Amino acid sequence: MALEPKEIYEKLQAAFPDISVEFDEAVPCIIVEPMKWKTVALFLRDADDLKFDSLMCLSGVDNGDGNLVSVCHLDSLAHRHKLTVKCVVPADDPKVESVEQVWRTADWHEREAYDLIGIEYVGHRDLRRILMPYDWTGHPLCKDYEVPEFYNGIKVPY
Amino acid sequence: MFDNSVTTREDIRDRGLRTEEMVLNMGPQHPSTHGVLRLELVLEGEIIRKVIPHIGYLHRCFEKHAENESYTQVIPYTDRMDYLASMNNNHGYALGIERLMGIEVPERVEYIRVIMAELQRIASHLVAIGTYGMDIGAFTPFLYCFRDREHILDIFEKTCGARLLYNYIWIGGVSHDVYPEFVKDVAEVVKILRPTIKELNDLLNYNKIFIDRTANVGVLPADVAINYGCTGPMLRGSGVNFDLRRDDPYSIYDRFEWEVRIGKGEAGTVGDCWDRHMVRVWEMEESCNIIEQALESFPEGDVHAAIPRRVRPPKGEIYVRVENPRGELGYYIISDGTGTPFRIKARAPGFSNLSVINEISQGHMVADIVAILGSIDIVLGEIDR
Known part of the structure; x- marks a missing residue:
């Protein structure tokens, strides 16, 4: 049976009284404490009435106000419901628990978010850059990113 | 094994x-x-x-570019992600912005979009099938496939002038109305394509050597496929009956009757390279069905009626997904209320599909990696973006 995000939020609140879980009506989405995210993720994946077996997309976002957001779009093939989960972290200490071992999709997507935004996924077994060269410095999709003048002694044209 | x-x-x-x-x-x-x-x-x-x-050798900073262009200027960039399925890329992006802005597009536009998207799907699958045969050593089917793809590209060219990167599906409409003989031409192409699929079956798909190279190779079990985020023919080849056109319907796909074809392990095991390949072949037939039905009820109308003068979506965000030839193409679009997107993330189907390669090729021979990679049907343009 398909559930609304609000109902899922109430279920999460009941299941995890000591983890901070918030609900944002505007999107709608659920905002989870970054370092407790994996526990919640496992519950979302395995609970019989939730069964979020597929992670559609994981994106890193630089809010521009000193916060980075890791956004997960979840889908359940069994129940046909969807959910958006966000983890908000400060840009100077961007640590989010990795869900790479919950959904393997997250493996490359977290590497991408690390590469382009700079979110560190704690517990990821292979957190390397994926799209940019391995020796690149900086995270290009950050709002305050400045293109380096030189890369390995080569002038970067723009 | x-x-x-x-x-x-x-x-x-x-x-x-x-x-x-x-x-x-x-x-x-x-x-x-x-x-x-x-x-x-x-x-x-x-x-x-x-x-x-x-990966990353083809990284062109699509997402960074998108943050510095207006919403309409992003469309040509989406063309260049999956350059074999530009129509589908345009379609997904346009849908996302339309949902954000609450635009209703005219009937005729919906029909044109669906016909174009399905023609593009056939064209893309023809390349996939042709090159897959060539990877494994069958050169002739490649030429047959490209010959037939040409008919579809001709229609695109007559409609919007471009043969590969169209910039055709715009926010709220399409760039040009179709030309007067469009319906006749498309019907003719579908008539040409149907026997082609049979020809391909005789020439390649049921060829003993081809089956020996692909059956039981690179078996992808259904649960692994879902967990890795594999979509499209990858997922359906593993026997999972899931297609966004039916299960998360967008545009007007819910009006047509067609079947979601899945791999059944006819030649070997469910989820092997042969199944993935055959799902593409079958999907071409289904696309022909959709196109024929769409042509029957092709309405009149103005294709530019709903195109907004200024694209300025209200503050908010949306995740929209469409069924690309390669699987689920998702756009996560965040708008801050200005004329340029705050953030666009493209979830490319090939990106997740490719990540499973380590899982399914262990224990195989080096020559099989070519067969496995070909069956994933990657386009690096969308993986690296």
């Missing part, structure tokens, strides 16, 4: 020979990698123990 028990490292070591794993770089310039992809193969003799893909 083959028996490799006689060639294990322990056996060789027992005979007093020194042995170690070998690392072989396949690519970035390798004909079977369909673009610029480097696979680091960890081999034990000829047996693959591990595959480490290195």
Whole structure:
């Protein structure tokens, strides 16, 4: 049976009284404490009435106000419901628990978010850059990113 | 499967020979990698123990560019992601912005979009099937496929002037109305295509050598496919009955009758390379069905009526997904209320599909990696973006 995000939020609140879980009506989405995210993720994946077996997309976002957001779009093939989960972290200490071992999709997507935004996924077994060269410095999709003048002694044209 | 028990490292070591794993770089310039992809193969003799893909050689900063352009200027960039399925890329992006802005598009536009998207799907699958045959050593089907793809590209060219990157589906409409003989031309192309599919079956798909190379190779179980985020023919080849056109309907796909075709393990195991390949062949038939039905009720109307003068979506965000030839193409669009997107993330189907390669190629021979990679049907343009 398909559930609304609000109902899922109430279920999460009941299941995890000591983890901070918030609900944002505007999107709608659920905002989870970054370092407790994996526990919640496992519950979302395995609970019989939730069964979020597929992670559609994981994106890193630089809010521009000193916060980075890791956004997960979840889908359940069994129940046909969807959910958006966000983890908000400060840009100077961007640590989010990795869900790479919950959904393997997250493996490359977290590497991408690390590469382009700079979110560190704690517990990821292979957190390397994926799209940019391995020796690149900086995270290009950050709002305050400045293109380096030189890369390995080569002038970067723009 | 083959028996490799006689060639294990322990056996060789027992005979007093020194042995170690070998690392072989396949690519970035390798004909079977369909673009610029480097696979680091960890081999034990000829047996693959591990595959480490290195991507990013074609990274063109699509997402960074998108943050510096207006919403309409992003559309040509989406063309260049999956350059074999530009129409579908445009379609997904336009849908996202339309949902954000609450635009209702005219009937005629919906029909044109669906016909174009399905023609594009056939064109893309023809390339996939043709090049897959060529990867494995069958050259002729490649020429047949490209010959037939040409008919579809001709229609695109007559409609919007471009043959590969169209910038055709705009926010709220399409760039040009179709030309007067469009319906007749498309009907004709569908008539040409149907026997082609049969021809392909005789020439390639049920060929003994082809089946020997692809059946039971690179078996992807359904639960692994879902967990890795594999979508499209990859997922359906593994026997999962899931298609966004039916299960998360967008545009007007819910009006047509067609079937979601899945792999059944006819030639070997469910989820092997042959199944993935055949799902593409069957999907071409289904696309023909959709196109024929759409042509029957093709309405009149103005295709430019709903195109907004200024694209300025209200503050908010949306995740929209469409069924690309390669799987689920998702756009995560955040708008801050200005004329340029705050953030656009494209979830490319090939990105997740490729990540499973290590899982499904372990224990196979080096030659099989070509068969497996071909069956994933990657387009590096969308993986690297």
